[in-house]
Amino acid sequence: MLKTMKADLHIHTCLSPCADLTMSPQAIARQAKIKEINILGICDHNSVENVPALIKAAEQFDISVLPGMEVTSQEEVHILALFDNIEPALELQKIIYSNLPGENDEEAFGMQVVVNEKGEVLRFNKKLLIGASTLSVNEVVETIHSLKGLAIAAHVDREGFSITGQLGFIPTDLGLDAVEISSHMRFEDAKDRFGPEFPLTTSSDAHYLEDIGKVSTLFFINDSSTEEIQKALLNRDGRKILN
Amino acid sequence: MKFKEIIEKLNLDVLTAKEKTDIDVSWGYTSDLLSDVIANSKEGNIWITLQTHQNIIAVARLKELAGIIIVNNRKPDEQTLKKAEEENVPVCMTGESAFQISGKLFGLISDKG
Numbered sequence A: 001m002l003k004t005m006k007a008d009l010h011i012h013t014c015l016s017p018c019a020d021l022t023m024s025p026q027a028i029a030r031q032a033k034i035k036e037i038n039i040l041g042i043c044d045h046n047s048v049e050n051v052p053a054l055i056k057a058a059e060q061f062d063i064s065v066l067p068g069m070e071v072t073s074q075e076e077v078h079i080l081a082l083f084d085n086i087e088p089a090l091e092l093q094k095i096i097y098s099n100l101p102g103e104n105d106e107e108a109f110g111m112q113v114v115v116n117e118k119g120e121v122l123r124f125n126k127k128l129l130i131g132a133s134t135l136s137v138n139e140v141v142e143t144i145h146s147l148k149g150l151a152i153a154a155h156v157d158r159e160g161f162s163i164t165g166q167l168g169f170i171p172t173d174l175g176l177d178a179v180e181i182s183s184h185m186r187f188e189d190a191k192d193r194f195g196p197e198f199p200l201t202t203s204s205d206a207h208y209l210e211d212i213g214k215v216s217t218l219f220f221i222n223d224s225s226t227e228e229i230q231k232a233l234l235n236r237d238g239r240k241i242l243n
Numbered sequence B: 001m002k003f004k005e006i007i008e009k010l011n012l013d014v015l016t017a018k019e020k021t022d023i024d025v026s027w028g029y030t031s032d033l034l035s036d037v038i039a040n041s042k043e044g045n046i047w048i049t050l051q052t053h054q055n056i057i058a059v060a061r062l063k064e065l066a067g068i069i070i071v072n073n074r075k076p077d078e079q080t081l082k083k084a085e086e087e088n089v090p091v092c093m094t095g096e097s098a099f100q101i102s103g104k105l106f107g108l109i110s111d112k113g
Helices: A025-034 A051-059 A086-097 A137-146 A163-167 A187-194 A226-233 B003-009 B034-040 B055-062 B078-086 B098-111
Strands: A003-011 A039-045 A064-072 A078-082 A113-115 A121-124 A150-153 A178-181 A200-202 A217-221 B013-016 B027-030 B045-049 B067-070 B091-093
Touching: A003 A025, A003 A064, A003 A078, A025 A039, A025 A051, A039 A051, A039 A078, A051 A064, A051 A086, A064 A086, A078 A137, A086 A137, A137 A150, A150 A226, A163 B034, A178 A187, A187 A200, A217 A226, B003 B098, B013 B078, B027 B098, B034 B055, B045 B055, B045 B098, B055 B067, B055 B078, B078 B091
Parallel strands: A003 A039, A039 A064, A150 A178, A178 A200, B027 B045, B045 B067, B067 B091
Antiparallel strands: A003 A217, A064 A078, A078 A150, A113 A121, B013 B091
16 A cells, blocks of 8 residues: 655665764664654665664664665765665675775774674774775666666765766766755755756765754655655656655 | 867877867866866866766866866776767876876966966
8 A cells, every 4th residue: 555654765874984973773773763764775885784783673663774875986976776685785785895995094084883783893894985986977877777776866966975066967878766865955946956857865864863864755655665666756656755 | 379289298198089179278177076167167278187977078068178188097988988079079198197287287388378
């Protein structure tokens, strides 16, 4: 049955060096529950290592977690990848890791903490997750699609690390599934600027607990699968976005 | 100064639209943020960048730039080269950094006043 589902599809965890260390799986899931969120997209920079913990932590709150990643292309464009389950996300991680040079400097960029569902530290990720991969933005989108994921250009209303800032405008032949608006722009204004050419989502890009659900996308869909979300983005079969 | 003289003096590798380099260069602009180039470059500028995505050609056309120098031996994508030929935008390559090539270009153009 079609129903309204509230989604925040761009959330960082304590694995992202720039995110607050309080962004543990339990705390994120609890805060999402308070904000009445049904679907969480967990998108750390260039890694999915905290997604399994989030999936477990969100279970008791009846929140669906979409395994995701905020991939940095060689142009320093941020693209969100979202999947239905962990396997293709791990596959993407394997590809990104083999094209992601450098080692993290905790002093300069922050800690990259891999945790379990209780928030216990498992290890520290050593990759330079804040860095750029050597894959072009076209290769990133193609790779995500080959793994049956959704590719969404992140925070296109902002200059830093967005496709609009880095590349001037959004290439129409890129095949993006949607473009994401940050909390800095009103959804109505975004429709004027980017629609109807590109389907729009809006998510918090939360690096701190209090930012979770600051903005969210209301999907009118059957369930939290990427297939349903894609239908809503395309306004098909009665699925739609209600923002 | 003509673009083709600059190409010779800076020993640039011309990848596309060589016949379009017989034009006067107004000044240079160095940036890797395309939105910034759209906002601040001027007609007839040579644009120095490390970006290789095909959007650089659209920006060069939009701003009527003289051409593009891609630095650090970065090789443009196939699509970029194809589009540059179609749109008659000269694209050059150099092994030097943006700092080095900008400095040299500045010296060349500002000397000629």
